[in-house]
Every structure is written in structure tokens, then in C-alpha cells.
Amino acid sequence: MDLANRVKTLTPSSTLAITAKAKELKSQGHDVIGLGAGEPDFNTPEYIIKAAESAMKNGFTKYTPSGGILNLREAIVSKFNQDNDLEYSTDQIIVTTGAKHALYTLFQVLLNENDEVIVPAPYWVSYPEQIKLAGGKPIVVDADEKNNFKLTPEQLEAAITSKTKAFIINSPSNPTGMMYDKEELQKLGEICLEHNIIIVSDEIYEKLIYTSDKHVSIAALSEQLKEQTIVVNGVSKSHAMTGWRIGYAAGPKEIIKAMTNLASHSTSNPTSIAQYAALAAYDTKEDPNAEMRKTFKERLELSLELLNDIPGISCIRPKGAFYLFPNVIEAVKSNGFESVDEWVTALLEEEKVALVPGSGFGAPNNVRLSYATSIDLLEEAAKRIKRFVLNHQSK
Known part of the structure; x- marks a missing residue:
């Protein structure tokens, strides 16, 4: 079947691709840490959920x-x-x-x-x-x-x-x-x-x-x-x-x-x-952002420190959102990989840490890491990334 030309030029989402691979590994029983999430790891505030329930009950x-x-x-x-x-x-x-x-x-x-x-x-x-x-x-x-x-x-x-x-x-x-x-x-x-x-x-x-x-x-x-x-x-x-x-x-x-x-x-x-x-x-005076901001800021500070301690990785301090976008090209070269995409794939396969390659964002020397996850998982992920980098440097 011949598809419309307009969709033939589309580039598949690198975010979804790495997420799918991570899910596949998880389904096989692997302990995967996914850092590709583009959403807060908080549930919707209760007063918003109740408003939705009320709307349904009232026929809206x-x-x-x-x-x-x-x-x-x-x-x-x-x-x-x-x-x-x-x-x-x-x-x-x-x-x-x-x-x-x-x-x-x-x-x-x-x-x-x-x-x-x-x-x-x-x-x-x-x-x-x-x-x-x-x-x-x-x-x-x-x-x-x-x-x-x-x-x-x-x-x-x-x-x-x-x-x-x-x-x-x-x-x-x-x-x-x-x-x-x-x-x-x-x-x-x-x-x-x-x-x-x-x-x-x-x-x-x-x-x-x-x-x-x-x-x-x-x-x-x-x-x-x-x-x-x-x-x-x-x-x-x-x-x-x-x-x-x-x-x-x-x-x-x-x-x-x-x-x-x-x-x-x-x-x-x-x-x-x-x-x-x-x-x-x-339509409320509540600030649903306060807890998220506090938590995300703590995670940001920790993740930034841990990443910048890994040889060949450098990351400038972001001011908002919930992503880090470290430059990993020196680590990639020292580890013997041709591209960041290859490095990210090997990291996922060997250490079960899912990052998103920067090529999907127009920045092939970087990776995107979401800190919308727990501090324990962020610490473990950094430990695995560092081990991966050091192991490949010795090869």
C-alpha cells in the first residue's frame, strides 16, 4: 500500500524508540532504569481528580x-x-x-x-x-x-x-x-x-x-x-x-x-x-507546583553533581523543566563508539539505563536525561553510567 508523501518524510521519535526498547527489556525481566520520561512522576492533584468526577456525575x-x-x-x-x-x-x-x-x-x-x-x-x-x-x-x-x-x-x-x-x-x-x-x-x-x-x-x-x-x-x-x-x-x-x-x-x-x-x-x-x-x-488558589518544584530542584542538584563526576561527560546547569542535557561526546570517543546513538544503545543493553540520544533533538553530541524519577533511581543510574564509561575505557 502506497502511503501519502507527507508521512514518508517523518522521522520516528527517538524518545519513543528508546522507551519501546526499555519496555521490551523490562518485559524480559531486566532491571531497567528509564530516564527518558517527558512527564512529571507525580499524580494529578486530588482536587482536580474530584472535579473530573463531579463533571461526569453532573452530565458534562x-x-x-x-x-x-x-x-x-x-x-x-x-x-x-x-x-x-x-x-x-x-x-x-x-x-x-x-x-x-x-x-x-x-x-x-x-x-x-x-x-x-x-x-x-x-x-x-x-x-x-x-x-x-x-x-x-x-x-x-x-x-x-x-x-x-x-x-x-x-x-x-x-x-x-x-x-x-x-x-x-x-x-x-x-x-x-x-x-x-x-x-x-x-x-x-x-x-x-x-x-x-x-x-x-x-x-x-x-x-x-x-x-x-x-x-x-x-x-x-x-x-x-x-x-x-x-x-x-x-x-x-x-x-x-x-x-x-x-x-x-x-x-x-x-x-x-x-x-x-x-x-x-x-x-x-x-x-x-x-x-x-x-x-x-x-480555578483555585492552591499551588500544585510547589512540591514538584522543590522535589525537582533537589533531584537536579544531585543529578548534575553525579553526571559531572563521570569522565568525558559535562553538563551545564539548566534553569527549568526537568531535563539535563549533558554533552557526552568525549566519553563516546574514549569508549570507542562511532556515535552517541550507538553509545546510548550499548548503555541500555549492558547497564539497563535508558537515555535519549540528542540526535533526535538536533544535538548529536548530547543526551537527554529526565530527572522525573526518584533520587534512589537517579543515584543508581549515575553509578551504572559511570561503570559503563570506565569499563569501556579499559578495553
Whole structure:
């Protein structure tokens, strides 16, 4: 059977591939430590679960408006106002089946054939694939590790052509955990305004920051930037609700209307029950992030120290999310492997530790390690990685 050309160009997710291999080994009885998780290891807060139960019992199990129920969009408007100093109306908000679906739908309504989107690398694995599925062309620009994996204004300017339609920024970042500060965002934003480039600001990790730095949305820097930016966010990471699949986008009315119209012909609407759960997540004074932030910060400090103690591995300190993105190329070379991908595969097979190779994120010298797991497992994983590196050095 001949498949559509649009799917023939897709690159399989390296995250899912390593996860599948780890699950296969586990099913065979091996003691596998999986550090590829892209989700908090906390359960959804109880008050959110109860809100979902209440919604089911009260009959909120029907279709909803394609763009999301009004009271959830109102809660999102309030969230933007309180957290980000951004003012939106409800017709500038669309609720989607996860933030991933918001991004997918956005690219579908924005891009024409061969429109270019500038994607800083390291990048989240789905950005380039979603752009290609919309007929666009991802223009990957390497952000130097020496600059904390952040794109410079000079790099952005140099990547712009007559076909450039949009620019993606992800802060805090998956996979690096790095953040752009206000001044950096301002400079990048000014370039986008000068060239009339749409900014896609993925802010899904904004609540998971472990320094005194404050998350800044590029849309909040000026009214002009707000009019040219689509902000994407959701409750998946902030409220440990990855499986509930509720994300959203905020931006110019005409873009949000187009996204809503497209969603009406794809998903119809986000799950009704999950929408009421998300409403409870935002309609409370509780801080579900406090415990996660405290725990993740402790794990970050420990993991960073342990990793940097392994020969040939170096890792800069991230500011947010729940990932480390160490450079392992020296260990790979000293261990006699041709690539990081080979090294990661051998590590999983020999020591049963699952990391995600950086090649899937556009950074072939690195690996992504999630510290969304217990301290005991992080310590054991570091012990195994160090043993693996030392054993192969002696061969």
C-alpha cells in the first residue's frame, strides 16, 4: 500500500524508540532504569481528580464548543493576566487536545507550501515534523552550548529569508532546560517585528523553574509583539496532567478562529471531562507546583553533581523543566563508539539505563536525561553510567 508523501518524510521519535526498547527489556525481566520520561512522576492533584468526577456525575460528558468551554477559556484569560501580564479576550483563546495539538493546528493554519520556520536546535522533537506535515520547511539553526543553547540575534537575522514565516521559541526549553531573559527576548522580538515574522512561543514549562529567574513571555514585552505572537501552553507539566490532554493557544483573533475551525473538523473538541478538570486546575488558589518544584530542584542538584563526576561527560546547569542535557561526546570517543546513538544503545543493553540520544533533538553530541524519577533511581543510574564509561575505557 502506497502511503501519502507527507508521512514518508517523518522521522520516528527517538524518545519513543528508546522507551519501546526499555519496555521490551523490562518485559524480559531486566532491571531497567528509564530516564527518558517527558512527564512529571507525580499524580494529578486530588482536587482536580474530584472535579473530573463531579463533571461526569453532573452530565458534562457531551460535545463542547470546538474551541473549549467558555468558563475554561475565561480561566485561561485570568491566568494570562495574573501570571504573564497579558490581556486576552476569550475569542483569542483556543483549548486543544494537549499543547502538541495546539502547535500542530497552528502550523496547519499558518503555513503554505515551502514557507520557512526558524527552529533553534536543540529543539523539541515534534517541531520539525509538524512543520513538514503542514508543507513548511524547518530551518534548523544550531544554538551553541557555550551560549547555554540559546539563539543569538545575529543567528536569527542570518537565518531569515524572503520565505521565513515564523520563528519558534521554547523557554524553559525541552530538552535543555535553558531560559531566555527579558533582554534576550526583546532583541529577538525586535528582529521578528522588523521582518514581519510570526513568533510561536512554547511556554509549557513556565511553572517549573528552579532559580530566582522569572519566566517572561515574549508576548508581554510590547503590544506589537503580542499581536505577532501565538503563545502555547497547557496543564500537562504544571499540574501533572499529561494524560488529560489539555493545552491551549492565545493570539490574534483571526489565527485563533482559523485554528478553531480546523479543530472542528479534526477533534471536534477536547475531552469535556478533561476540560472541567483543567478548569479546576486554574480555578483555585492552591499551588500544585510547589512540591514538584522543590522535589525537582533537589533531584537536579544531585543529578548534575553525579553526571559531572563521570569522565568525558559535562553538563551545564539548566534553569527549568526537568531535563539535563549533558554533552557526552568525549566519553563516546574514549569508549570507542562511532556515535552517541550507538553509545546510548550499548548503555541500555549492558547497564539497563535508558537515555535519549540528542540526535533526535538536533544535538548529536548530547543526551537527554529526565530527572522525573526518584533520587534512589537517579543515584543508581549515575553509578551504572559511570561503570559503563570506565569499563569501556579499559578495553
